[in-house]
Amino acid sequence: MNRIVVLLAGLLCSGFGVLAQSSTPDVPIFSGALAFQGTSSAGAHSYTPIIVPVFVAPLGDHWLVESRGELQGFIAREDGTTGPYNGQFFASFDYLQLDYIANSHLTVTVGRFLTPFNIYNERCPLWIANLVDTPIIYTIGTRTSGSSNGGMVRGVAIARPKWNLTYSAYASAATTVENLQAGRTAGGRAAVFVPEAGFEAGVSYQRFLQNGGSNASGFYFAYQPPAIPFDVRAEYAHSPGGQGYWLEGAYRIAPNRDMNTWLSRLQPVARVQQYFKGTPTSIDALPSVNVNQFDVGLNYYFPHNVRLNGSYGRQYSTAGNFNVWNFEIVYRFLFPAWPGGSK
């Protein structure tokens, strides 16, 4: 534990050392989101207030310290559907990393970072995700916490006017310290992105180097054309614990992304997912039965970065079929971390 804390503190100190030497008037920022979620799953109601603060401190043109935490409450009835409401509180550190941006082809990251497996973990924080619930296969390839403690290299391997090839490769040490958990893993991701079409497809691999060792693999695609507010994303992932996929589509009701009317602020969304069990283990946090689920929802984007979301889903499995209702209000914020930064 001490070594991890000393390492993370050292990263921060070295970062601020560079800041002190920098002549560029950089300004650190606080960003993130405040959210309140309400869920009814199989008749059990729960309420979740969340704050996700993000801290970003550029240190000249090449160095960056960035961090994200998550403070979350969970209020639910004592016995699921009966009894008085009780509240619990959780806190976690998603990342605390020092980046060295060498050039477009290479960024070196050390510290605690989000595990780059498929797209959901890195690209769908709660203010971006179209639906409240994470996909069933989310834990495949992101064991044990969605974050890794170690080092990562990433960048654009090949850049062409019409397409580019991006990559990420990382290694993580096992950590059991509370709020800083990570698995002993190594892996990577490679993707092809066609900017003009808004199309991206990629593959991911992770070798879990604990508990006898196992592999997780996956692929994904995203189609988000620049001209129309259409958003399609899908992932497939496989591990010894199970395999499955999700496919999600969302459309803001407008002929283009510039339109700003009450109708264009509405975004219907739908997702289907299927999961097939393998040999689940405790570290996978995967269902022990096959599961099918669909969700339909509606987002409304208010001015000033406020979004309202409501969704209904139904889950089918041999353990029982049930309804899932979700409601969420999210406020995205961003402000300079010290006075005068907004000038």
Next chain:
Amino acid sequence: MRMRGLSILGLLVLACFPAIAALAQSSGSKTKTVQSTKSEADEGERRFRQNCGRCHNPPDALSPREVKAVLQHMRVRAMLSAEDERLILKYLAP
């Protein structure tokens, strides 16, 4: 006397040439810079739509220093190139 007056006038006109030329050049250069900045902002907007616009709309008004921090963050997250960062900065904080 008349010749002398004409000579002085001629010298004055000649002396003005470099100033006029410099003025014309400066005005042309300013026009060129404005055009270049505008076209770079347009290109920045195009790159914003292709990369950032996939997940979110442009942020509310931010200062150039705030935008720089955001762009460095997104350069790591979304693997933007140095050129993307420079041009999107021109678009978001001209």
